[in-house]
Amino acid sequence: MSPPTHTEETYSTNSVNLESQLNALNINLNLKNLQETVKLKEEELQKHQRFLRMAKVTSLRSKDPNTQVGCVIVDKDNCIVSVGYNGFPIGVDDDVFRWDKEDPEDNKHLYVVHAEMNAIINKRCATLHDCIVYVTLFPCNKCAQMLIQSRVKKVYYLEDRDELAFRASKKMLDHAKLPYEQVEMPRGKYVFEC
Numbered sequence: 001m002s003p004p005t006h007t008e009e010t011y012s013t014n015s016v017n018l019e020s021q022l023n024a025l026n027i028n029l030n031l032k033n034l035q036e037t038v039k040l041k042e043e044e045l046q047k048h049q050r051f052l053r054m055a056k057v058t059s060l061r062s063k064d065p066n067t068q069v070g071c072v073i074v075d076k077d078n079c080i081v082s083v084g085y086n087g088f089p090i091g092v093d094d095d096v097f098r099w100d101k102e103d104p105e106d107n108k109h110l111y112v113v114h115a116e117m118n119a120i121i122n123k124r125c126a127t128l129h130d131c132i133v134y135v136t137l138f139p140c141n142k143c144a145q146m147l148i149q150s151r152v153k154k155v156y157y158l159e160d161r162d163e164l165a166f167r168a169s170k171k172m173l174d175h176a177k178l179p180y181e182q183v184e185m186p187r188g189k190y191v192f193e194c
């Protein structure tokens with residue numbers, strides 16, 4: 001077999017260079033796509049953190065001495081369509097009805113309207129279908145029922161509890177395929193100059 005001619009050697013070298021240049025371009029393109037994906041993810045996380053910070057501010061209006069919960073609902077255009085916090089129904093006097101939990105026959109849980117329920121009731125739009133719910137504490141089973149029936153798209157939350165109401169809520173949300181996601185907040189993001 002005759003040795004490769006100068007032309008064949010040159011062609012072979014060029015094709016190797018071309019292939020390595022294409023590989024380098026491909027790696028560079030993948031890196032740029034990855035950087036863009038990471039940037040979009042970071043921007044989305046910051047959006048969720050902004051709305052959860054608003055939910056936290058909303059929760060400060062609650063008179064519950066033990067647990068203040070806030071809820072913000074936004075539509076598909078990220079416009080706030082409703083807010084709510086946990087409190088007694090309109091006209092149910094905080095001075096008459098008790099906020100403590102000692103007496104099973106006269107317990108705040110018999111009276112309080114949850115933040116999510118208030119946000120659902122307070123909505124300033126025809127429907128909550130496909131809206132996103134931001135709540136400072138994971139929805140209980142009763143709120144999960146209302147959120148499912150309202151056909152919201154997803155729930156983002158800050159805190160969770162290992163209690164029956166929350167376990168039942170997850171069971172229903174999972175079965176109804178209503179997704180939920182816990183959001184980590186950067187430290188010190190609740191410092192409000194009031």
Ligand SMILES: Nc1ccn([C@H]2C[C@H](O)[C@@H](COP(=O)(O)O)O2)c(=O)n1
Binds near residue numbers: 064087113135
């Ligand atoms: N997702 C939730 C869970 C609870 N709440 C309200 C109901 C009570 O006012 C308070 C919990 O009281 P605790 O048992 O911690 O003394 O939080 C709500 O609005 N939404």
Ligand SMILES: [Zn+2]
Binds near residue numbers: 114140141142143
């Ligand atoms: Zn609830």
